[in-house]
Amino acid sequence: MKWIAAALIGGSLLLPPFFAGDFYVNLASQILIAAIFALSLNLLVGFGGMTSLGHASYLGVAAYISALLTSRYGFDHGTAALLSILATTVMAAFFGVIALRASGLGFLMITLALSQVLWGLAYRMSSLTNGDNGIPGLTRPEPFGFSLESPVAFYWFVLIVAMTAFLMMAIFVTSAFGSSLKGVRDQPRRMAALGFNPWLIRWITFIYSGFWGGIAGLLYVYYNKYIHPNSLSTMSSAEALLGVIAGGSGTLGGPAVGAALVLLLKNYASAYIERWNMLLGLVFLFIVLVMPAGIVPGFSRLMATLRGKTR
Amino acid sequence: MQFWIIQGLNSLSLGGLLFLLSSGFSLIFGLMRLANLTHGAFFMLGTYLAATTLRSFDGLNIWTTAIGAGFVVAALGGLFERLVLTRLKANPLGQVLVTLGMSFIISDACLVIWGGDSIPVPTPQNLQAPTRLFGFVFPTYRLVLVGVAVLVAVALYLLIERTRLGAMIRAGVDDRQMARAVGIPVSRLFTIVFCLGAGIAGAAGVLGGPILSAYPGLDADMLPLALIIVILGGIGSLLGAFVGSFVIGFIYTFGTALFPELAYIILFLPMIVVIAFRPQGLFGRVGA
Numbered sequence: 001m002k003w004i005a006a007a008l009i010g011g012s013l014l015l016p017p018f019f020a021g022d023f024y025v026n027l028a029s030q031i032l033i034a035a036i037f038a039l040s041l042n043l044l045v046g047f048g049g050m051t052s053l054g055h056a057s058y059l060g061v062a063a064y065i066s067a068l069l070t071s072r073y074g075f076d077h078g079t080a081a082l083l084s085i086l087a088t089t090v091m092a093a094f095f096g097v098i099a100l101r102a103s104g105l106g107f108l109m110i111t112l113a114l115s116q117v118l119w120g121l122a123y124r125m126s127s128l129t130n131g132d133n134g135i136p137g138l139t140r141p142e143p144f145g146f147s148l149e150s151p152v153a154f155y156w157f158v159l160i161v162a163m164t165a166f167l168m169m170a171i172f173v174t175s176a177f178g179s180s181l182k183g184v185r186d187q188p189r190r191m192a193a194l195g196f197n198p199w200l201i202r203w204i205t206f207i208y209s210g211f212w213g214g215i216a217g218l219l220y221v222y223y224n225k226y227i228h229p230n231s232l233s234t235m236s237s238a239e240a241l242l243g244v245i246a247g248g249s250g251t252l253g254g255p256a257v258g259a260a261l262v263l264l265l266k267n268y269a270s271a272y273i274e275r276w277n278m279l280l281g282l283v284f285l286f287i288v289l290v291m292p293a294g295i296v297p298g299f300s301r302l303m304a305t306l307r308g309k310t311r
Numbered sequence: 312m313q314f315w316i317i318q319g320l321n322s323l324s325l326g327g328l329l330f331l332l333s334s335g336f337s338l339i340f341g342l343m344r345l346a347n348l349t350h351g352a353f354f355m356l357g358t359y360l361a362a363t364t365l366r367s368f369d370g371l372n373i374w375t376t377a378i379g380a381g382f383v384v385a386a387l388g389g390l391f392e393r394l395v396l397t398r399l400k401a402n403p404l405g406q407v408l409v410t411l412g413m414s415f416i417i418s419d420a421c422l423v424i425w426g427g428d429s430i431p432v433p434t435p436q437n438l439q440a441p442t443r444l445f446g447f448v449f450p451t452y453r454l455v456l457v458g459v460a461v462l463v464a465v466a467l468y469l470l471i472e473r474t475r476l477g478a479m480i481r482a483g484v485d486d487r488q489m490a491r492a493v494g495i496p497v498s499r500l501f502t503i504v505f506c507l508g509a510g511i512a513g514a515a516g517v518l519g520g521p522i523l524s525a526y527p528g529l530d531a532d533m534l535p536l537a538l539i540i541v542i543l544g545g546i547g548s549l550l551g552a553f554v555g556s557f558v559i560g561f562i563y564t565f566g567t568a569l570f571p572e573l574a575y576i577i578l579f580l581p582m583i584v585v586i587a588f589r590p591q592g593l594f595g596r597v598g599a
Contacts, residue, residue, distance in 0.1 A: 116531070127572065278423075292402065
């Protein structure tokens with residue numbers, strides 16, 4: 001049953017380029033990017049029990065570095081991508097050392113403070129980042145000579161990256177290491193007593209999560225060809241966290257579904273009303289108060305009840 | 312010399328303002344184990360209320376406005392605590408998320424009501440004339456602000472350490488279960504402390520108005536300062552909030568004056584140092 005559903009979803013991802021117009025293909029690309037980002041955050045939130053409110057740091061910093069290197073310093077896209085992912089991963093390692101001194105709410109506050117510092121930097125350091133104007137006029141890479149300018153070509157590119165990302169993260173959490181991560185989430189003391197090093201396990205997860213956040217950031221800046229300090233804001237972190245929690249944190253596919261829902265809501269809502277921030281706030285209240293376990297677990301529980309199973 | 316003294320005073324007044332902001336945050340965190348991410352929005356709401364009332368009614372002075380706005384924001388905070396937060400008692404993460412959602416709602420509502428342009432808040436007329444001290448010229452309002460912050464600090468200290476209510480709050484901070492068992496109405500304390508913290512933040516927003524003016528994004532500027540101060544000073548410690556506020560006030564003011572583009576980076580250096588060597592904060596207790 002699970003495999004059929006997965007195959008159906010995977011198969012349907014191949015469809016947009018053939019049946020949908022450019023608008024929907026672009027929307028599908030955005031959804032995939034948001035899904036990678038949410039899945040990377042889910043490694044921390046769902047599997048590691050570390051709720052971060054600063055995940056936009058990795059998306060934003062990777063995007064900014066790639067944007068600056070290609071537009072201002074004349075790097076080619078391949079080198080720029082490598083350097084920006086490297087820098088983002090190193091930053092994640094550094095931030096991890098700081099944030100993992102605390103746990104729970106302290107961890108959340110430190111990640112939030114760190115990301116706010118980066119956001120302030122992007123805003124204020126206008127000689128480097130162009131401040132509130134952002135950096136416009138960026139280009140997309142041309143891997144092996146293929147142009148990614150058309151929506152369809154870009155969609156295939158994003159789909160390949162997204163599938164790889166999903167697979168890599170799935171392997172990560174289902175591996176022995178993933179089991180030890182879940183062990184550290186639920187019973188840190190017992191795991192330490194069994195000879196595991198909880199801090200190291202958390203730190204490696206933190207770095208891995210930052211790495212995929214950076215990949216999402218690269219795709220994000222390729223898609224938009226523009227970068228603004230807003231992509232580093234709490235709002236950006238919060239949207240991803242909402243996706244994770246709405247979809248069901250700690251499940252493999254849930255956060256992708258949640259991220260898709262948040263993005264669709266944002267797109268459709270902003271077509272009718274300007275008050276996206278207020279709507280986002282209300283959705284937060286609704287999800288936390290009404291569906292704390294998330295939509296995907298809530299739905300599968302419903303299905304199980306319908307089929308007469310007791311949970 | 313002139314530069315250092317003037318900037319020193321600016322640091323003191325910013326520190327005073329930051330104390331008003333972060334003391335409430337710290338109190339709420341200490342008692343309720345709740346990172347109230349609405350705190351920046353409460354502050355901003357106060358500033359906007361001041362901008363409107365002080366510009367439309369000539370007779371009002373900033374102190375009555377601060378008290379009035381404090382009560383308005385405290386009432387709003389109380390409603391939020393009663394209607395939403397109490398439902399999530401067993402779910403600390405859910406509580407943080409709803410405070411975040413609430414901050415989005417408040418800041419967007421401010422944008423709807425007051426628009427996107429920044430609105431200056433007038434400095435009280437009787438404090439507009441500069442003060443001369445030791446041959447230097449100081450803006451009087453900033454001097455008064457430091458005094459107010461110290462007064463509030465003393466009042467809060469007396470409230471926590473010398474009153475029955477304060478004793479109950481301390482009991483709740485130390486051991487919530489035990490406090491309940493001996494008959495302290497912890498749930499009502501939560502509401503009181505949340506109202507108090509929100510109210511101080513709202514009043515701080517009013518008093519900060521003449522220095523900062525009201526603009527969209529003020530909440531996002533102030534919240535990280537409160538977070539850094541509380542992490543620095545120690546969660547739930549009033550003394551920590553006091554010392555942390557002035558440390559950050561100095562670092563931020565001199566950082567902005569000397570290295571304008573790097574002020575934000577410099578801001579988080581002390582936080583890193585403290586986290587590295589004393590994760591519970593300067594005045595925090597172990598395990599806070």
